[in-house]
Amino acid sequence: MFDRAQLFLAGMSIALLVQLSQPVAAAVSVGKVVQTAQTNSSDAAAKAFKEGSQLYNQGTAEAKRSAIVKLEEALKMYRAAGDRSGEANTLTWLGRIYSDLGEKQKALEYYSQSLPLLRAIGDHSREATTLNNIGLLYSDLGEQQKALEYYNHSLSLKRAIGDRSREATTLNNIGLLYSDLGEKQKALEYYNQSLSLKRAIGNRSGEAVTLNNMGTVYSDLGEQQKALEYYNHIMSGRLPIIKTPETTGTKGSSS
Known part of the structure; x- marks a missing residue:
């Protein structure tokens, strides 16, 4: 039998146990809610991103403007979900669209935001591509020295990860810059390096771009017969023998 004092103490113990158990249950509940919210936000972001990319692929300026709206929505949701990979990818897409629309400074803003994220998550391939694309923008803006810095950073990274295809693209872009x-x-030195790589990996369309660029250089040098030879190689599909100098796109190309 319990006396009144024992009953009182027993009641207090039960009450204390109930109080101590409540914060734990609440913490578990909050954790699940946060995780669910992040998952939902990431899923919604992926849906908005897909809609934005589909609009972009329509190709018109109007569709690209609409794509920006969707991608901005995706960007907010990726950030809310803490999805840095999705955030970085969306930023690079926005940079690309603004570049297409001729808004170079706006494109630079988005590319510059994506770079530290790509480095943080260790996505060296996309980091190298973004460096190349920033180089293209600076070249278009007439800041050639700045462009060369970004191209060289991109080139070093592509070589480090063994990405020969994109290495060839950046070599071509550096050739164009020097031209x-x-x-x-x-310019011819870099074009030759680019052409050799494109030939090695079987990139026929890339070879044609670089051959055309080399033809333009020879034409600028007053060597019209040499220029004609390179232009004819494009038409015939036959490639010249490349002799890379011992020292060391028709437009630049994004990669």
């Missing part, structure tokens, strides 16, 4: 600066022989 624009009037350093034609330097």
Whole structure:
């Protein structure tokens, strides 16, 4: 039998146990709610991103503007979900669209935001691509030295990860930059390196771009017969023998 004092103490113990158990249950409940919210946000972001990419692929300026709206929605939701990979990917897409629309400074803003995220998650392939694309933007803006810095960073990273296809693209872009600066022989050195790589990996369309660029350089140098040879190689599909100099896109190409 319990006396009144014992009954009182027993009641207090039960009450205390109930109180102590409640925060734990609440914490578990809050954790599940947060996790569910993040999952839902990430799923919704992926849906908005898909809709944005589909709009972009329509190709018109109007569709690209609509794509920006969808991708901005996706960006907010990826950030809310803490999805840094999705956030970085969306930022690079926004940079690409603004570049297509001719808004170079706006494109730079988005690419620049994506770079630290790509580095943080260790996505070196997309980091190298973004560096190349920033180089293209600076080249278009007439800041050739700045462009060359980004191209060289991209080139080093692509070589480190063994991405020969994109390495060839950046080599072509550096060649184009030197050509624009009037350093034609330097341009030919980089075009030759690019062409050799494109040939090695079987990138026929890329070869045609670089051959055309080399033809343009020879034409600028007054070597019209040489230029014609390179243009004819494009038409015939037969490639010239490449001799890479011992020292060391028709437009630039994104990669």
